Amino acid sequence: MKIIPAIMSGGAGARLWPVSRETHPKPFIRLADGKSLLQHAFLRAAALPDVVEVLTITNRGLFFKTEDEYRELLDIPRLGCTYLLEPLGRDTAAATAIVSLHVQQVYGDDAIITLFPADHMIRDLEAFRAAAVKAIALADAGRLVTFGIAPQYPETGYGYIEADGEDVIRFVEKPDLARAKEYVASGHFYWNSGMFCFSAGTMTKLMEEHCPDILEQSRKSLLAARQSQVASGTRVDLDEENFSQVPKKSIDYAVLEKAANVAVVGCDIGWSDIGSWNALADLTGPDDHGNRINGDTVLYEAENCYVQSSDRLVGAVGVKDLIIVDSADAVLVAHKDQAQNVKRLFSQLKDTGHEAHSLHRTVHRPWGTYTVLEEGERFKIKRIEVKPGASLSLQMHYHRSEHWVVVSGTAKVVNGDNELILATNESTYIPCGNRHRLENPGIMPLVMIEVQSGDYLGEDDIVRFEDVYGRK
Numbered sequence: 001m002k003i004i005p006a007i008m009s010g011g012a013g014a015r016l017w018p019v020s021r022e023t024h025p026k027p028f029i030r031l032a033d034g035k036s037l038l039q040h041a042f043l044r045a046a047a048l049p050d051v052v053e054v055l056t057i058t059n060r061g062l063f064f065k066t067e068d069e070y071r072e073l074l075d076i077p078r079l080g081c082t083y084l085l086e087p088l089g090r091d092t093a094a095a096t097a098i099v100s101l102h103v104q105q106v107y108g109d110d111a112i113i114t115l116f117p118a119d120h121m122i123r124d125l126e127a128f129r130a131a132a133v134k135a136i137a138l139a140d141a142g143r144l145v146t147f148g149i150a151p152q153y154p155e156t157g158y159g160y161i162e163a164d165g166e167d168v169i170r171f172v173e174k175p176d177l178a179r180a181k182e183y184v185a186s187g188h189f190y191w192n193s194g195m196f197c198f199s200a201g202t203m204t205k206l207m208e209e210h211c212p213d214i215l216e217q218s219r220k221s222l223l224a225a226r227q228s229q230v231a232s233g234t235r236v237d238l239d240e241e242n243f244s245q246v247p248k249k250s251i252d253y254a255v256l257e258k259a260a261n262v263a264v265v266g267c268d269i270g271w272s273d274i275g276s277w278n279a280l281a282d283l284t285g286p287d288d289h290g291n292r293i294n295g296d297t298v299l300y301e302a303e304n305c306y307v308q309s310s311d312r313l314v315g316a317v318g319v320k321d322l323i324i325v326d327s328a329d330a331v332l333v334a335h336k337d338q339a340q341n342v343k344r345l346f347s348q349l350k351d352t353g354h355e356a357h358s359l360h361r362t363v364h365r366p367w368g369t370y371t372v373l374e375e376g377e378r379f380k381i382k383r384i385e386v387k388p389g390a391s392l393s394l395q396m397h398y399h400r401s402e403h404w405v406v407v408s409g410t411a412k413v414v415n416g417d418n419e420l421i422l423a424t425n426e427s428t429y430i431p432c433g434n435r436h437r438l439e440n441p442g443i444m445p446l447v448m449i450e451v452q453s454g455d456y457l458g459e460d461d462i463v464r465f466e467d468v469y470g471r472k
Helices: 037-048 060-069 091-107 126-138 177-186 201-208 214-221 251-256 279-280 336-351
Strands: 002-009 054-059 081-086 112-117 146-147 160-166 167-172 189-199 226-230 233-237 264-269 292-293 299-301 306-309 314-317 323-327 333-336 361-366 370-375 381-388 394-396 401-406 411-415 418-422 427-430 436-439 446-454 465-466
Touching: 002 037, 002 091, 037 054, 037 060, 037 401, 054 091, 060 081, 091 112, 091 189, 091 201, 091 214, 091 251, 091 418, 112 126, 112 201, 126 146, 126 189, 126 264, 146 160, 146 251, 146 336, 146 370, 160 177, 160 264, 177 189, 177 465, 189 201, 189 251, 189 264, 201 251, 279 306, 279 323, 279 336, 292 418, 299 306, 299 465, 306 314, 323 336, 333 336, 370 446, 381 436, 401 411, 411 427, 418 427
Parallel strands: 002 054, 002 112, 054 081, 081 233, 146 264, 292 306, 299 314, 306 323
Antiparallel strands: 112 189, 146 189, 160 167, 160 189, 167 264, 226 233, 323 333, 361 370, 370 381, 381 446, 394 436, 394 465, 401 427, 401 446, 411 418, 411 436
């Protein structure tokens, strides 16, 4: 039996702002052990029995960041990966269709797919593995399987599954509190985890029956996709013209609520969908006053608070039931009862065009990272780090000039008609309009300071002539 885990990774994670942003969504959030939610998802998937490879379906713009995350893990050389890259988000039915069609094409109808979101946390890995093995057996028998979480309390933020043994009776939308209490008391309901297991042939057949438009348009996008080999496996770029025509619908609405052969594996696996700061806080143990702390924090007369700080000391006096999250460029203060409404702040930032909805101060690029250290009228100062062997595009700017100073490592620079090598403490000036490129020819990271000056310093003032990463 061939098992192919597929990880769905993406979304904005608006409820976890300011740590989660559009270009750094929830799956990339690092936990106390130093690993991201995405890395935990990969390790869980790779540990399942008879795994052939791990698929990841994600946004095209997150590919390089995803590959970097996986590169840190030791399982990559053993398994290899395929990245199915969406040009835009079309919800989980489209993602499921793409995964199923790809697996069917490569491994056949009988290959078993386990489909997991990247942004969930599971504490009991032994119980998860046992549940997955049971689900795989049901899927091999032709069932469409969902994982139901034994409810610990009457949660109104989750959908529910009503079941008779392993047979699903119905799926229920998020209930009010009174109904949620009834569901939990009955003993016949599970939380809907959004995790599934099925054979490639079973899912494509069900989608042909219940949502043929989604399946057909997904098939066209996959057939017209560009495929290339990358360091950790295979990259598949879905065709944008066709994929943009896929109807936007969840797999629950498109298939699960209509199918007749749905089974549920009930499990108690220490699951959380990390849907809010309250859920993330639960991963940290409380002190004697109920406070949960991540980072450098000093508290006085504080109770039942969650405080997270990545760079600075955070102090709090005489407060109760607060969420305080300090990032490099934004601070969140919210009452715990309002944790779900953090998404409204995110929406306001997006509606007004504030870049804090999308970017962190440190921005990841295929070649490395840049961090904005300071900016003001007509100037911006960045710290740039380039990976060994990586290079920026050959480019020019209409509205700014740049001065580069090497802090550590070796820089190979194209500046107009000149090509030069710069070592530590050496620099070059790039006038506005000059073609230029920065490359790290060494085996250690290249760190440099870039000082920009000009009338306009936006990131969109770039004209690319050549780029090894295919950007325009």
